[in-house]
Amino acid sequence: MRWRPGPITLILASAALVPLVDLALPESLRISEAVRGVFLYAILALGLNVVTGYAGLLNLGIAAFMAIGAYAFAILTCEIYPFQIGFWPALMLTIPIGALAGFLLGAPTLRLRGDYLAIVTLGFGEIVQDVLKNLDTITKGTQGINPLPGPSFGGEQWTSSNELGWYYLLFALLVIVVMAVRNLERSRLGRAWFSIRQDELASRSMGIRVERVKMLAFSTAAAIAALAGGISASVLSSTGEPSNYDFQVSMLALCIIIVGGIGGIAGVLLGALVMIGLNSIVLVKATAALAAMGIGGQGNVLLSPNNWKYLIFGLALVLAVRLKPDGLLPPRIERSIR
Amino acid sequence: MQDYEVFVQQLITGLSNGMIIALIALGYTMVYGIIELINFAHGDVFMLGAFLALTLLGAFGMEAWSPAWKFAGVIMMLGGSALFCGGLNWTLDRVAYRSLRKASKLSLLVSAIGCSFICTNLGLFWGGLPMGVFAGGVSAAAPKDFPQITPQTNLLGESAIRITQADVMVFFVTIPLMIGLVLLVNRSRLGRAMRAVAQDSTAAELMGIPVDRVIGMTFFIGGALGGFASVVYSLYNNTIGFQMGYRAGMDAFTAAVLGGIGSLPGAVLGGLTIGCVRAMSDQYLESRWTNTIVFGILVLILIFRPSGLLGSTRREKV
Numbered sequence: 001m002r003w004r005p006g007p008i009t010l011i012l013a014s015a016a017l018v019p020l021v022d023l024a025l026p027e028s029l030r031i032s033e034a035v036r037g038v039f040l041y042a043i044l045a046l047g048l049n050v051v052t053g054y055a056g057l058l059n060l061g062i063a064a065f066m067a068i069g070a071y072a073f074a075i076l077t078c079e080i081y082p083f084q085i086g087f088w089p090a091l092m093l094t095i096p097i098g099a100l101a102g103f104l105l106g107a108p109t110l111r112l113r114g115d116y117l118a119i120v121t122l123g124f125g126e127i128v129q130d131v132l133k134n135l136d137t138i139t140k141g142t143q144g145i146n147p148l149p150g151p152s153f154g155g156e157q158w159t160s161s162n163e164l165g166w167y168y169l170l171f172a173l174l175v176i177v178v179m180a181v182r183n184l185e186r187s188r189l190g191r192a193w194f195s196i197r198q199d200e201l202a203s204r205s206m207g208i209r210v211e212r213v214k215m216l217a218f219s220t221a222a223a224i225a226a227l228a229g230g231i232s233a234s235v236l237s238s239t240g241e242p243s244n245y246d247f248q249v250s251m252l253a254l255c256i257i258i259v260g261g262i263g264g265i266a267g268v269l270l271g272a273l274v275m276i277g278l279n280s281i282v283l284v285k286a287t288a289a290l291a292a293m294g295i296g297g298q299g300n301v302l303l304s305p306n307n308w309k310y311l312i313f314g315l316a317l318v319l320a321v322r323l324k325p326d327g328l329l330p331p332r333i334e335r336s337i338r
Numbered sequence: 339m340q341d342y343e344v345f346v347q348q349l350i351t352g353l354s355n356g357m358i359i360a361l362i363a364l365g366y367t368m369v370y371g372i373i374e375l376i377n378f379a380h381g382d383v384f385m386l387g388a389f390l391a392l393t394l395l396g397a398f399g400m401e402a403w404s405p406a407w408k409f410a411g412v413i414m415m416l417g418g419s420a421l422f423c424g425g426l427n428w429t430l431d432r433v434a435y436r437s438l439r440k441a442s443k444l445s446l447l448v449s450a451i452g453c454s455f456i457c458t459n460l461g462l463f464w465g466g467l468p469m470g471v472f473a474g475g476v477s478a479a480a481p482k483d484f485p486q487i488t489p490q491t492n493l494l495g496e497s498a499i500r501i502t503q504a505d506v507m508v509f510f511v512t513i514p515l516m517i518g519l520v521l522l523v524n525r526s527r528l529g530r531a532m533r534a535v536a537q538d539s540t541a542a543e544l545m546g547i548p549v550d551r552v553i554g555m556t557f558f559i560g561g562a563l564g565g566f567a568s569v570v571y572s573l574y575n576n577t578i579g580f581q582m583g584y585r586a587g588m589d590a591f592t593a594a595v596l597g598g599i600g601s602l603p604g605a606v607l608g609g610l611t612i613g614c615v616r617a618m619s620d621q622y623l624e625s626r627w628t629n630t631i632v633f634g635i636l637v638l639i640l641i642f643r644p645s646g647l648l649g650s651t652r653r654e655k656v
Contacts, residue, residue: 056444058444058447058448108641109637109640109641112640112641112644113644114443114444115374115376115443115444115447116640116644118376118444118447119376119591119595119636119640120636120637120640120641122588123588123633123634123636123637123640124633124637126588126629126630126633127630127633127634127637130626130627130629130630130633131630133626134624134626134627134630247584251451251455254448254451258448300466301462301463301465301466301478301479302463302466307459307462307463307478308459309459310455310456310458310459310462311455311456311459311460313452313455314451314452314453314454314455314456314457314458314459315452315456316452317448317449317451317452317455318434318449318452318453318456321438321441321445321448321449321452322434322437322438322449325441325445
């Protein structure tokens, strides 16, 4: 059979070419830095997709696990703490730490019905953020923990100026995560997830251990989100303030998977491109362009495109659910029954 | 101030705020009771009601009115915001929820979250109106001062404990509304229809009850209660902002769940509890931990007693 590239391959391949295109563009139009944001959110959304897309459990606090990953990475590497285990070991450790956090939240809550579980995860997100802000002896409160190291290749320590390096490092991580979830969704566990999403009672009577399978979905999602948090802290060389991991981040991830196509990897990648592209490329560039023309700024609230963000995301959610419940790039159906 | 006086003062604040939370919680619990939707946008509808009240206050220049006229002004704001919030909530149901009645509960919830975002953004734009009460609309996102138009005399005379007209107003507005709501739900034809739809909407439809219209009315009444609450909240707390809907909504939702979602007395009990917990935590612990405590209560209640204090223990149907 002849090999034809699927949508996932096409999206990833075109993403790999962005820095080359950037070289041809003038400074103000370059987007590779913003595309790094797309990669980060794509990783986060792939994690959310495991729990909400595959297993059908709505999680409104995925940003909390991102925060846990970011702070775990920071505490393990920053020079003001005794550990300082370096970039790669710390990044690898964010995965089990995230999974453990997911397990601790999931263990008592997964028996709850769908909408109650959603609210518990939402509350958990708020609590994590408040705790990070208030335990300022450990977390440095609103200043965030910094500076954080990047990786070092050949004895050379990366700094934030190594833009091309960071771009391809994030790209490589995204590819690894894509491959991992792709294998997961085709595994026995993945089929169990699809099954409990369709009908929990029927799955239980077919011998699927529903609690265990749900728990694994929850922990996997948390682990991937924590990885996204760890790498984002390293890119910024700081955890940033705790409100960088607020409800809005969770909502952005949710928008991505719902607009893109819940339950499918290609859809999530496309969703990340559309939503984050809108959020941190189109709106930001439009605001800058208007400011350069002397419009916007402090004067009229309507003239700053950034102020339309919530309206656009809200409309995207309402319209997506109403008009395209399967998203822009729905997962192929046979996958769920294979 | 003596120790006990501090305690009583906090109790008064807690109960007043608790009554306001309870009024918002009633809107959540009614909608949840009838279509099992956590109406995420409810808190933002409440927020827009407060913005409408401030707009009315500014447009008519109520600050300069004589005390008797100010009283009329408060009535006008209450009526205006209630109608507006009720209508807005009804519209949300009509536009964003009605077509999803047969869809999964999660898509309904996602649609509600979308509505909440849209309303938040409208609040941001509203704050940019070029009016004196919005500080000329220069920094739209900044919190707005809501003028104190109720007198601030202490009704207890020289006592260290202060009860002002604002405290009294809170109870004068909220208690009759709650009594009215209970009468409406338990005695009226509409109330009977609402209870029937909540119990079994298919059976209700077969009995000739216009289910969609009854659900729409539930949204209207719940929204209107939020509208009343928004005016009382603004007059009592004197600051409003476009992001207050989220926080107020979470407090009220916690109250509804704590009392047992779907139960009207439960929502009031839950609201009073949350109001007092907030006030006590502000006073005796650190106020920066207050939100954590409220969310902690929410999570613990959902885990250990999801039916709440007064809710019925009904198992989820399969």
